[in-house]
Amino acid sequence: MLQTEAFGVSRKAGRGRHHMDAVLGVGMIEGVFGATPRAAEHRVAPVAKPFAVPLDPLADFGSWIVEFGVGAPLPAGNAVGPDRLGGKGAGLVAMARLGVPVPPGFTITTEAGRRMAAAGEAAQLPPAFEARIAEALARLEGRAGSRFGGTDAPLLLAVRSGAQASMPGMMDTVLNLGLNDRTVLALAARHGDARFAYDCYRRLIQTYAPVVLGVPGRVFDRLLDEFKDARGLLRDADLTAEDWQTLLPQFLAAVQAHTGQPFPQEPAAQLRAAILAVFRSWMNPRAVAYRALHAIPDSWGTAVTVQAMVFGNRGEDSGSGVLFTRDPSTGEPGLCGEFLANAQGEDVVSGIRDPDPLAARADDARADRSMERRLPAVYADLCAVSARLERAFGDMQDIEFTVESGRLFVLQTRSGKRSAAAAVRIAVDLADEGIISRRTAVERVDPQALDELLRPVLSPEAAPNAIATGLAASPGAATGRAVFTAEEAVRLAQAGVPVILCRPETLPDEICGMQAAVGILTARGGFTSHAATVARGLGRPCVAGARALRIEPEAGRMTIGTILVQAGDLLTIDGGSGAVLLGAAPLLTPQADGAVARLLAWTQAEGRRAEDPARIRA
The missing domain is CATH 1.10.189.10 (Pyruvate Phosphate Dikinase, domain 2)
Incomplete structure (x- = not known):
């Protein structure tokens, strides 16, 4: 049982700017939803040192859980601000009140998160609190019409973090909880799709094992890559049900080899461990580093949201996407985002797959693959929902969504990071x-x-000399030495050497290297990828998804056709045009x-x- 309460400093600093009222029945939503994240980050109180007080044995654990979705009781307006539910949880409650389609669930408050952080790695859920979670889960099962761990209509869950201030990719998420060797068969039977069911099971292992059990994610990436190479397959979506049934025992064996224990088969144990792991991720090194960079107090803690899964990997009439209601680089009005058919959300933001556009623009060769062409009715719904959310929250929104079998669900809305x-x-x-x-x-x-x-931009006369072009992900131009690891970026930057961090795609753990670099270049990922989002938040120029590049971090080099760029070579990137150039190119100061x-x-x-x-x- 928990013995202490963590980070007991007052939350009043920032509460005035992070209080929700409008959509919840009082007025306009302010704070996290009503100010640009960069502005909010500069105004928060300095990081305070934690202190601990005894846990009240009579604590009202029921008040630590707030439910949302169709049929859920509506909480009091003053109980659902971002300071208590985190930005994600507060946004879900607000969207549910607006009638926006959100998967049902419940959020465990930041008060619980602070107490978990105080207890550290030894944290456990008090039995009385577990009972409250079980009660909330039972009500969620009733609203969803399925049972967690059931063998007829299994309910699968997502467990996500959610801090008061946006921290994209810095904390952990576990998806598809509730699957095991039995329920995967039930899921396949219910949907008549074994490939979909086994794809979900492998996704559970790939998120749960690194986050909860400490198994390196690259273990599963390597097994999957070797399997695809042996069969001449390019995409995960190309694997059949039989392929996944062949590969899954290798995933499970890898878990046993690294932990000495089999992968947990009891859904309740999976959920308990996932909640604890996501709470603990508030103090993981990348999250701590990100908060230090953005002056976010450690004392705030994170909330945890438990939510019914919706599936973007059900087929070609399903998918996941991320959008901004206005261009976060230029501010131009209109939806700006990306969509991946037959994919779950992590596939989009991680940058491991190149997404397709939302809108069918005449000047985009990918127009036929756009969401607007593939799913025109759902696209129209998405446009209407996006406009409604922007007006309700009074700011440009960053929206995550999933389409399951032609039906739209919104998973998150928040004020988007912008240049x-x-x-x-x-x-x-x-x-x-x-x-x-x-x-x-x-x-x-x-x-x-x-x-x-006043950040420099590339001179027009230099643009024709580009050796590669990617997505203009974060504006500004920069010249620096090419580096291929976050560690090298930090080392050289500390010595006063400007560097361009070149990666196949960036990972959340590389936040310090991204901060140290004067610019960021990736070969994969899109406008809403981790690299692009974090670069805009840091104010760094970024070119993402330069597909012609072959970046080999282990070898310290990248190639573009016959051109070789090695560690230490000078590069110039222009995040306003997407151009990549050799050497130092002429830059201009904009008006x-x-x-x-x-x-x-x-x-x-x-x-x-x-x-x-x-x-x-x-």
């Missing part, structure tokens, strides 16, 4: 559209972030555009109004 240029244009446009006031627009843009608007001038004028006007004696007396 400084995008922050200015979005704030001005939202004010022009009447969604926010001019005063709010001024408050949305962090003055420190305005410095990024402030009309949106900046308008925002500065509003800033001066607001300053004069604030100094008006009549306003002061009021």
